[in-house]
Amino acid sequence: MADTETLCFDMYGTLCDTSSVTGALAAELDASDALVSRIDETWRAKQLQYSYQSALMEAYQPFWDVTADALDYALAQWGVAADDATREAILASYEHLDPYPDAVDTLTRLSEAGHTVTVLSNGNPGMLETLAENAGLAPHLDDVISADEVSTFKPNPAVYENAAARTDTPIADCRLVSGNAWDVAGAGNAGMATAWVDRANDPFERIGVEPSLTVDGLAGVADELA
Incomplete structure (x- = not known):
């Protein structure tokens, strides 16, 4: 990496x-x-x-x-x-979903550390842009990338591959951060590094690639990568 x-x-x-x-x-x-x-x-x-x-x-x-x-x-x-x-x-x-309490601080810390910080979501662009603004996340993001761009949904590899292409980054230098284990498994299968935010201390999925990093909250991602 x-x-x-x-x-x-x-x-x-x-x-x-x-x-x-x-x-x-x-x-x-x-x-x-x-x-x-x-x-x-x-x-x-x-x-x-x-x-x-x-x-x-x-x-x-x-x-x-x-x-x-x-x-x-x-x-x-x-x-x-x-x-x-x-x-x-x-x-x-x-x-108008509530952001997790550590969301803004995590994005800020990672951006200040030099990482490119994006959203990669199944939400269509209008949903994501509106929510990012309402939740106070938009000023802390470099881009918002939607699965809508490839007309399918995670965990199809095309969604993760499109994110790498959109950001002009080799997929191995992209890392999905998700609280959804199936999403992490899918991104790993597509060749991304991953960080699983396992807030509930759940077991990981039995199908797909295990996470590169596991933390119990978003702040843990910044602690490890910033």
């Missing part, structure tokens, strides 16, 4: 907390805390599942549409009705 790297941060579940949508769910729905938690879990699980399915079926649709379809499934699964205005208000929460 070079002394400085192109660092490709996943957005959802890495820089920003996807569970912060529970605030919008609670505000918009007549539902108990327990039901809100179940809807949140189903929504995220289906969002990921639908991204895998659309990639495998070669039936790409932007991540905003995937997210909307997953929300509709989650509401139907738990028998919760929502009119169009309520649904749109809940969906908008994906543009």
Whole structure:
């Protein structure tokens, strides 16, 4: 690896907390805390599942549409009705996710150390740019790279290869930073170095390449690389 790297941060579940949508769910729905938690879990699980399915079926649709379809499934699964205005208000929460407390400081430290700091995410460009601004991350990023550019989703190697090409960096000198083990496994398979942010102390995936670096929070990435 070079002394400085192109660092490709996943957005959802890495820089920003996807569970912060529970605030919008609670505000918009007549539902108990327990039901809100179940809807949140189903929504995220289906969002990921639908991204895998659309990639495998070669039936790409932007991540905003995937997210909307997953929300509709989650509401139907738990028998919760929502009119169009309520649904749109809940969906908008994906543009206002909370950044993890150590996100800005980590990006700042790594940038000051000479690394190129980017986002590499399944989100389509509009989603990512809006969220990066709202979460206060945009001033600390050199670029925002979307899987939309190759019309598929992680962990397809094309997504990681495109990030290397976009940043004019050999893929071996790029490092994916992600809180999603399947994403880390996919990036490693594509030839990237990786850093897994294992906040829950989970076991790693059994398929794909194991992480080059494992930390328990974003600050650990800066501690190791800055």
